[in-house]
Amino acid sequence: MTIGERIKKRRKELGLSVDELSEKLGKNRATVYRYESNDIEKLPTTVLEPLAKVLNVSPAYLMGWVEPTKTNIIKYPSEEDVNKAISEDEPLLVLISFDGKTAIMSHIDEAVEHHVLLMNVGYKDTDIDKFFRIVLDKSGADWTFVCPPDYKNIPFKDKRIEAFYKDGFTVISDFLHSIGYLVGINIPKRYRRHLNVLGDDSNL
Template sequence: MDVTYFPDKAIVKQAISEDIPLLMLVSYDSNKVLLASGKIDNYFRVSVDSESAQWTFVCPKDYKNIFDEEKKITKFFEDGVTTIKKALKQIDYNVELIIPNRFRRHLALE
């Protein structure tokens, strides 16, 4: 397998040694792997296609050192919408940003 490490191999290997969660993409033919670390909670995680961008809405416990839960989730939501939409525009995707139901439990969006 050809493994690509993000941001680099040393950081991913360090994360593995410290049992820090990783993101992994594996090709169906098992020839390529993308393994990402660098504290995945420092990233908004989004799956994108031509119809939508689905945001894995998981607010880190220490997001911006905001301790009030409601304020922290609100800020994470606002920052995420702004940042993700900016990134989508940068890659020429004009799609709806969706938070799947299973990740909406902490939101009062309805």
């Protein structure tokens, strides 16, 4: 797939017209058509970075240096609604399975709580302990850090929380990067108490 094909594919995934994309970029529609038809093959970073930002992907994805996500992403109530929320930088509720193979996304107003979102897409509310949970926008990802007592069947609480912490940062970071969110992960203060068993967590 060429750069132009990736640009066009992503624009359509977000439900953007050529006119809407050109307006967001401050370019005319003919220029966007030239990007998509590969008339301009070598895009400078001054074009590539704003383009990636508007399309909510990484520049590396547009260049073809990284593969698109292999995660099965469920968008509730529809792909169109979630893509619109993404393009308008509305806050999203996101659940990512511990193995990173499934993610569920929704505008925060659509589901309100992670367990409600889970049930809305056909899971049981008790499945909540099989997912990392975040609230996401382009300013960052807030991680609802709650380690299940049976996580990986690790009997020692400190080792269990340490594994959850490390696994979560890896899986969440990979997912965020795959959808073009190059943002930090924050554990809100109310959930940081779970890290107290680790003592000084600066070396994690």
